[in-house]
Amino acid sequence: MIWIGLAACLAWAVLLFGRGFFWLARDDDSDAEGLPEPAIWPAVCAIVPARDEAETIAATVRGLVMQDYPGPLRIVVVDDRSSDGTGELARAAGDGRLTVVTGTGKVAGWSGKLYALQQGLRAVEAEAHEFLLFTDADIAHAPDSLRRLVARATSDDRDLVSLMARLRCDSAAERWLIPAFVFFFQMLYPFRWSNDPRASTAAAAGGCVLLRRTAFEARGGLLPIKGRIIDDCSLAALVKQGGSRIWIGLTDRVRSLRAYDDLGTIRAMVVRTAYAQLLYNPLILLGMVAALSLVYLAPPLLAVFGQGWARGLGLLAWGAMALAYAPMLRRFGLSPWRGLALPAIATTYLAFTLASARAEWAGKGGLWKGEPLSRE
Structure with a gap:
């Protein structure tokens, strides 16, 4: 549990300081x-x-x-x-x-x-x-x-x-x-x-x-x-x-x-392109699931169910997550406290991505206005 917490904190340190400070939205x-x-x-x-x-x-x-x-x-x-x-x-x-x-x-x-x-x-x-x-x-x-x-x-x-x-x-x-x-x-x-x-x-x-x-x-x-x-x-x-x-x-x-206006319309927007972002590769999809689980899901789970150092590391990573999301929320005129819900939001996008993969496997991927890509 402690090692998972350390890995999550390290991941957020990289995101905060090693990705061009994207989260500042400047x-x-x-x-x-x-x-x-x-x-x-x-x-x-x-x-x-x-x-x-x-x-x-x-x-x-x-x-x-x-x-x-x-x-x-x-x-x-x-x-x-x-x-x-x-x-x-x-x-x-x-x-x-x-x-x-x-x-x-x-x-x-x-x-x-x-x-x-x-x-x-x-x-x-x-x-x-x-x-x-x-x-x-x-x-x-x-x-x-x-x-x-x-x-x-x-x-x-x-x-x-x-x-x-x-x-x-x-x-x-x-x-x-x-x-x-x-x-x-x-x-x-x-x-x-x-x-x-x-x-x-x-x-x-x-x-x-x-x-x-x-x-x-x-x-x-x-x-x-x-x-x-x-x-x-x-x-x-x-x-x-x-x-x-x-x-x-x-x-x-x-x-x-x-x-x-509802969850379904946002889901359709993401489903159209999410699996393409992963190059239609199931191994990359599995890696993405593992990465999102570590970065977004492990911190709140450790904070709620962990003990001692594991709980502290989970709280630290969850706090870093909320901190990183706050500037974007402010750009949209929303309370930074919404950042605490980012794990649930990330889980929703993960579900959309899995749905995108299923749509591609079913031959219904990449729809534009209901029309699929015609492949050569």
Whole structure:
């Protein structure tokens, strides 16, 4: 029991001091207003893949139309066989800069979202845009969002700049589980490491990714990652491995409109990608179960049922866990005392991950809008 407690404390020491201080949640765009702006604003094309997004597409398009961006801006919405009038709603919300592309069925080997993006790229391949903005159909952009993204890319010489949209945190399920989603993402991909050109870590958030077109096309565009389910981080790795500088940060300028009103909707979000994160490898899955059990479950169990030193070590590790989670809770306006529930939250995400593996084994993994990945 004591050895388990020591191992848990060591694990939390590594997480607190050896993962780029991810838990402080300080890697954000709070410095955006002070970034130098380019003398000439480059042309940008925003591409929005959309399938059955009637609830949010109008707000997304209006947010892009209302950008205060000083340079040329083109907007392309790819209506991927929607059955709810997504394309018509997008047209009604847009202006002369908007084109709605009617998507076709994807080909084997492509994930649904990436093939929708590919069709948007084909629609503008003859046009001259220095930057591409990939953004989701459930994302609301503040009026200065694009201007700040381009300023960061040009002033810092970054070929990819991504903002992790502020996720909705209104329902009870969202308040308990969504901050942890962002916390776990940063733990896996410390933003400070991703932003360091000397580190191999590469991360992006698919809801908002600005790309320098020359660097993107030099890597082969979307073709090298066409079948990836975790397309955002795959794209970041592709760009960074080519020697480019990338940047990702938290933000309040870009917000997700997607509602996760109950446990089931959050479960579906995680199930889609969790096993892909583990490279579809059952041995890695077993290792992940063991690691989560040590890091998140052992501390409270030792604190409650242990004796002497074992109990003390369990309390210490549990306290470190709550301390690490507190900054993320504050970003979402929640009490840091919720950090004491992180073991239960981690157990819930573990259950989601196991469900993701079961879905893949059943041939139902990687669904995008209910459509599975067609493998070559």
